[in-house]
Amino acid sequence: MDQSVTINHIAQYGTVVLEGGDGVGKTTLASLLVTQYGFSAVHSPRTPDHENLIDRYRDLLARPGRLVLDRSFISELVYGPLYRGQSRLTWQQTLALASIVSSRNGVFLHLTAPATTVQSRLTARDGQRPRLATITELADAYHHVFCDLASHAPVLTYDSTTEGSNPNG
DSSP states (O other): OOTBOOHHHHTTSSEEEEEOSTTSSHHHHHHHHHHHHOOEEEEOOOOOTTSOHHHHHHHHHTSOSOEEEESOTHHHHHHIIIIISSOSSOHHHHHHHHHHHHHTTEEEEEEEOOHHHHHHHHHHHHSOOOOHHHHHHHHHHHHHHHHHHTTTSOEEEEETTSTTOOOOO
């Protein structure tokens, strides 16, 4: 994983999967990729329990053209265990979806920012001040998932406090 990735480097991929906790800049970066580089963006909120995650993401990844996913199935590996005690996806299912991303000349982009920066962004955006411990717990969980994923699919890390960006999603 590389901390010095630039937006120009990211835009060289055909599919970009943006992941990280709330407030790290996913939506802001997705918007830049859409307006400056011609990507189509899909924002993926939490998939309802009755909906099949595998089918949902296979369908999304079957769309033609350059695609940026603003959150994806990777979130289930983080938020599921933390908030529901387990993920609705197995590691094998995750790798199958990751393989589809890879086959589209894709990359998984782990967005990061200092916890205090994320806290400030979320306070400004949502009017609520999340605890630093909660933000850190999410960041650590994402870090572990991406460390595991990196041996199976292309993963880059992007510090959203660089390049003068002001991400808030």
